[in-house]
Amino acid sequence: MLFNSYVFLLLFLPLTIIGYFGLNHFQKPQLAKGFLLGMSLWFYGYFRPSYLLILIVSILGNYALYRFLKFPNRKQSLRKTVMIFGVLLNVGTLGYFKYLDFLFKELNLILHTDIPLLGILLPLGISFFTFQQLGFVIDSYRGETGNYSFLDYALFVSFFPQLVAGPIVTHGEMIPQFQDPSKKRFQTDNFAKGCVYFILGMSKKLLLADAFGRAVDYAWMTIDYLAPADVLIASLSFYLQIYFDFSGYSDMAIGLGKMLNLDLPVNFDSPFKAITIADYWKRWHVTLTRFFTKYVYIPLGGNRRGVARTYLNTFLVFLISGIWHGAGTGYILWGISGGIGLIVCKALASLLEKIRKNKLGAAFLWFLTAAYVSIFFSFFRAEDAGLGLQFFARLLPSVSAGAHGILSDIPKVMFDFSGLGYTMQRVQAPLCVLFYAMALLIAIRMPNVREIVFHFRYTALQAIGLAILFLLCFLSLSGVATYIYFNF
Amino acid sequence: MKSLSEKQKKKGSASKFLAILFACIGAVLLLLMVLVIVIDPFFQYHAPLSGFPYVIDDQLSQNPGLARNTTYNAVSLGSSVTTDYHITWFRDLFGVEAVKLPYNGAYPKDLANAMEQADRSKNQLKAVFIGVDAAAYSADVAEIKYPLPKYLYDRNPFNDVNYWFNKDVLTKYVVKPLAKALLHPGESQEDPLDYYSNYPNLIYGEEHVRSVFQLGEKSEAPIPPESIREPLEKNWEANIRPMLESHPDATFYFYFPPRSILYWYQLSWQGTLDAVLYEEELLVEHLLAYDNVEVHFLQNDIETITDLSHYTDETHFDQSISYKVLCMIKDGTYRATSENYKTYIQELKELAEAYEP
Incomplete structure (x- = not known):
């Protein structure tokens, strides 16, 4: 169900x-x-x-x-x-x-x-x-x-x-x-908090993730026509999709638990805000990281057996994580990439610490992290490493020469206004740009759902706002996508 | 204690919040449900409202409601070539009030499903028109061309939520036509039952047909005709015979639509011609055993099938031919009997094999 x-x-x-x-x-x-x-x-x-x-x-x-x-x-x-x-x-x-x-x-x-x-x-x-x-x-x-x-x-x-x-x-x-x-x-208070968690999580999944999902599916279906810019947009889109999808699901789960007075652990802590890969892994799928740390990393010796062994242990954990996520070479490459990113962060910890003290430096690191994560998540989406490489090969002008690209199709793919007439169809493209901007703003600048619930005030306006979100989700249930993470 | 109560006050009342939240959700959902039930764009609960500008463009979703909740005494079934009749033609030529229930690419099971929906109405059928795509009659007995939205076909009232709160139903089929009705009141509306009476944006003509026609690969080993006997018999038993026997008072007009000569030539090229014609032969044998069945070999109207100016591809023809189809059925121009049906089939085979595109 x-x-x-x-x-x-x-x-x-x-x-x-x-x-x-x-x-x-x-x-x-x-x-x-x-x-x-x-x-x-x-x-x-x-x-x-x-x-x-x-x-x-x-x-x-x-x-x-x-x-x-x-x-x-x-x-x-x-x-x-x-x-x-x-x-x-x-x-x-x-x-x-x-x-x-x-x-x-x-x-x-x-x-x-x-x-x-x-x-x-x-x-x-x-x-x-x-x-x-x-x-x-x-x-x-x-x-x-x-x-x-x-x-x-x-x-x-x-x-x-x-x-x-x-x-x-x-x-x-x-x-x-x-x-x-x-x-x-x-307990009314818990039930109300649970509802807030659930509705916001469902909105992330249905109103945001699924829209990005349509763009991503389209890009991967038309891989042979992609221009370099499409590859970048598709990578970012998938990162946004999987974040809103998986964290939305976790929020819904936490909300359901809360309705029954049961607290489930935090699973996402605004990973888009991560400045470094090390920071990122503390925020993404937190309970899985916790599991691997306790049952794999520490039994392997953790960081107690010297630098080289620490790196090896880190690498092994991420390799296993990649394998756990799915039966496909793309997942393994995703895991390895994540591990290498973390090892590099560990090796350059003091340098990164210095850079991030400067605002511009922190912004640069954030950009690098987001770009790196987007890239290795594309291998996750590919499932097969070969297909992932084929996808990124489209970045090379020699490979994508002559490709007309799919950017102009993306608004139509993401938002189906076909039933609403020509006027609405004309605003698809600017709406699409706004949508990306809004999603990035939510992911990067806004408090996450846990923070929202913590500071939540029970006002009539909030109730109406949430009711609108719920209704939008509820009315979109026909023909919605399945959850990405169900197969893992 | 004081600070705690102040804090609670600042945070507001959870129960009041929940009351507003659920009241808003409940009220809007109730409103939408009532709106969908009253307008009923898929005719699940009642016949079309007079004067409402219904958007009728989805066979899978709208046929079952039309079948169950409109008044008629004749049904037109078949694939895409049976979609663009005007229902007035049935009235004028056969004196019946028809409902069209076509399914693009219909398999026999699709026809049976459509009849099942029609049987749930109180209408007494006098006539059933079935356009036959013989090649489809050797499909699996349960095969349907497209998955059906079951909530529109079954008797389960609970899954109607899929209809009441469906964003496409609300936007495309309720809000948009409702806005049209409110903005342009009194504008004359077509008869909702006359939907699909023409395909927009289609190009007809020999030049166009030849430009889109693809012959496919030549078969080195034609399909043995006998291989289709078993699946055809199964389809006959499961999907066709029950339909005939449960409507003894209705006349069934089975007709082979006039697909173009290119279609038959293509079958010959691909090595399936003998099998398809054998399929027709077997089917007609079965059909002619019933007194309430007429069979019409309209595909043998050489004048029509060789004049590509009325076609948009090797299969689909324009409305003038659709009208002619009904006229030929009415006149019995190519009506099959147990004496002549094999001759019709042989003639078509010779024509297809001799054709040079």
């Missing part, structure tokens, strides 16, 4: 809110939790009922591992073996569903073999719920998990706001909230 769908907005969400708080109101907290779990499974199964089986088996298996690791007086070596088994099981499941066909395809290409592809369907959100459980198994081995009932655990994994696209939550931040009696009563 998509957040931005009629069934979610008109049926699922009201039912969930009423059911959960209603059951709690009648002193049935366990039933309320069970209800929330049931609704979350419905939410997930709505995409494709067979996915549910994978999710349920994964939850049962990992909970069994947890019970084993929690049992006192187990031999340490046996616990370690079981933990490693658990890690391999989770990674193996992810590998099977996400990478096996990709691996066969690449092998066939490189070795000229003919291994038949299995046509495996990727269950939505598998990367997210697998990582969450992977961390849980490791934490159980380390003795960092509390006494959790199966219901708490199953809800922690499947809680619908974060199930298919994060934020990647930890048991430590979610399960105590499920158990907290003070969070079981409907």
Whole structure:
């Protein structure tokens, strides 16, 4: 089920809110939790009922591992073996569903073999719920998990706001909230904040990201006709698209949690404002960075084993991150680029610090960072590194010579005014320029949704403004795009 | 305590905020819903309002409503070549009130779907006109040309939200014509049922047809005609026969529209001519077994199919030919019988094979 769908907005969400708080109101907290779990499974199964089986088996298996690791007086070596088994099981499941066909395809290409592809369907959100459980198994081995009932655990994994696209939550931040009696009563303030989060997130996704998405799709469809300027615009557009799309989704998830009095962690902290790549990675997909830091970077030695090893560890983390994001060489290149950017930032930390003290220097660094991120995100969009290189080759005059470009088409692609007559069609181009300017302004200068909610004042004007945004989103639900991040 | 309450006061009341938010959203959605239901641009709830300048240009979305909620006693089905009839022609030539339910590139399942919608109305059918694209009758029985917006076809009232709050419905089909109606009141309107009565911006003429015509690759191995028997039989059983048998009181006029000679020559070149003609033969065999069926081989009207001045491509012809189509059906000029239908097919085959473009 998509957040931005009629069934979610008109049926699922009201039912969930009423059911959960209603059951709690009648002193049935366990039933309320069970209800929330049931609704979350419905939410997930709505995409494709067979996915549910994978999710349920994964939850049962990992909970069994947890019970084993929690049992006192187990031999340490046996616990370690079981933990490693658990890690391999989770990674193996992810590998099977996400990478096996990709691996066969690449092998066939490189070795000229003919291994038949299995046509495996990727269950939505598998990367997210697998990582969450992977961390849980490791934490159980380390003795960092509390006494959790199966219901708490199953809800922690499947809680619908974060199930298919994060934020990647930890048991430590979610399960105590499920158990907290003070969070079981409907709270108007939280609900209102949740609504603000949700509507602003949905607006980012539907009103901004999807418009950029149409321009990006068009550019990649017409790759052989791109002029150099188109490549730059398409790169920037995709960076804007993925930011508004993914952060919008995270805002919606946080808002939904808030409506139920549950706090989900921040996932985006205005990454467009980052001055350096190091700064950028602290702001982009924060919960994933947190996961990799805890479960990959630090176990590899972090920065405790000298400079060279620190760089190697950084590189490995980003390589893994690239692989995690998708089965495609473009993702790997994206990960590597991100890692190299961070390593360079670490190596030049003192120089960058000096430059950023100067306003002009900071602006220059910001520009470099934004340009670099736009470039490596284009490989992400390409999925295939070869296609990404083909895209950037259009920057070379020798390759794009004679191409008439697509700039003049972009306004028509982004905004369909065909139903509104000639007058409106004439203003498409200036509107498009304004739209880009406004989106950049929102991303670079304006407070992010968390900051807006923090300082939010409940006024009639704000309510009307949000109602307008909601209505614009609601009316655009017909034929809207699917979320980019669902496949990761 | 004082500072906390001041802080709360400064932040405003969450419940009042929520009340305004939901009241605004609810009121606007209710208004839009009422507007869409009253105007009903896809005719889901009622027949077209008299005098309202409906925009009718979307077969997939508007045909089901037209089929269910207008009054008629004849249906015209088929592909794009059946779209530009004037409904007055049916009245004048056959004495029936027709509704047109064409689907571009229609497969038999598309025809069956359209009839299913028509059957949900209270209209008693006297006549059904079906333009036959024989080549489509060997498709999969469930194949449809375009995915249908199911919420406009099914009986589920809940998914009508897709209709009430659809931005395209609101902008293109409600607000724009509503503005037109308010700004130009009393302006005469075409009969909404007469939509698509001509295609705008099409160029007709031999020169144009030849400039857009692409012969395609010559086939070295023609498709064996027998290979289409099984899929055709399945389509007959699933999509055509039930239609005939559930309307014993209606006359079915199956006709092969006069596609140009270039079309037949192309089939011959591509090695599918024998298969398509065999498909026609099998279909006609089945059809002629029914008393309430007439079959018309209009593709054998050599004068029409060889005069490319009335075509825009190898398949589509102008309105003068559309009118002629109905006239030829009415007059029975090329009506098939069990005695002559094979001759019609043989003549066409010889014509196509002998043609030199």
